[in-house]
Amino acid sequence: MFIDLVSAKNWFDRLPARYRYPTLDPEYIYIESKQRKLRQSVFYLKEHAGQFYYLSGYLTKSKEGFIDFETPRGYGGLLSNISNLELLKNYQSECEHAFLSKGVLCGFIRNTPLLNNYNALLVESWFDRYTVSIDLNIPDLLPSYKTRARTAIRKALKSGVLVKRAESDEQWQSFALLYSQRMKELGATDEYLYDNSYFHDISKLIGSKLYLAYLHDELVSGCIILESGSYAEYHLSASTKIGMVYASTQACIHIAATESQKNGVQFMHLGGGLSNSDEDALMFFKSGFSDRKHDFVITGWIFDTSKYADLKRKYVQQGKAVNRIIFYR
Known part of the structure; x- marks a missing residue:
């Protein structure tokens, strides 16, 4: 179910340290959402018998009236401790229906490299670039x-x-x-x-x-x-x-x-470069601090597959680009 900011923050602050990534903090997400008038922060949580499924970010309504979900700039994505595949599928299905009930068309998710949390998202994901972290141990x-x-x-x-x-x-x-x-x-x-x-x-x-x-x-x-x-x-x-x-x-x-x-x-994440090129100057700068590399993976979650496919077909017929998940804004 969707919960408010205060409830999300109280829940997040009680998590073990290994789950509390800074840019997954509900308050950080709320601050990011305030940067655009059309954004609305959103926090989805299902919790039962010590197992949880938490997805947070913001919703944006386009000029055409389409609503999409997006994680803030930086790193976000799913936070879950569920290891059973069937249970994970069930929780994901419930999450999808919850977003559909809000009229959300699709989602663009920037996953967190240090958590490898894209593995728990059973939808299409792809590698974008490497990032670097410093081992503070x-x-x-x-x-x-x-x-x-x-x-x-x-x-x-x-x-x-x-x-x-x-x-x-x-x-x-x-x-x-x-x-x-x-x-x-x-x-x-x-x-x-x-x-x-x-x-x-x-x-x-x-x-x-x-x-x-x-x-x-x-x-x-x-x-x-x-x-x-x-x-x-x-x-x-x-x-x-x-x-x-x-x-x-x-x-x-x-x-x-x-x-x-x-x-x-324990770890300081420096992020990646401006591209995945071996010649990327920013990545070269950051890699001077550490050899620890991580995969930055992005995910496209299509909540309303029929409506999304129809819209994409329409854009292609009009000669418009559809090479991004949220291609319509």
Whole structure:
């Protein structure tokens, strides 16, 4: 059944640490849903005899009136401890009917690489790209990085880069400005753009931490880390050109990883690159911190197969592209 935000949050916070991934937190999903007027956060949960099936994200209604389900940017998907295949099929069928009852046409799910949770979704899924994580169970992190990352971090610290954790709203807003400026420089799509209210909301999220790098008292980079349970997620980051020269982002990641380690977090997920290319610069940057690679898998769940097929056929006849799950908006 569908439950409200407070009920979902209370349930999520009681889960064992191995299930509490930061971007599956109901409050995080609610914050993400607020970024678009047409979004409505939604939390589905079936729980019985210690077994659970939880799917969360947001619903969006298109201009044509079609409703779809989507997990937020980052990583989400199904959270379940069910191992029996027949029981899993039954729970999935009930979930599908619940979404159909809301008039939902289809779903686009970005699964969580560290959880491999796509395995429990018995619908079409496909590999998108690799991601990287740091094993925080290693006592001394710096020697575990590749030479290029170690060298960059030492260069930053030797050059006077100082990394601090943000403690005020003003610092969060300073990072919001830096992030916005960097996204404009990159010509980023709307998916990567956030208004000031988002940074205010995310700063209040339990487990949300902002690390800022300064050089001669000037803000040169920063990154937001989301912690929950056994995991930390490298969420948003930005740097000035000077910050790049002095490897301040590498220093931020290292300090953040060290602090998460002290908090008992076991793994920090850095995400992947902008593509699956071997030449992807962002993936090369992140892989300097670890050899731990994970599959990022996306899933398309068609709730109303007949209506979806008819709509897709109509779009093809009109010469419109249908190469995405949510092709109609």
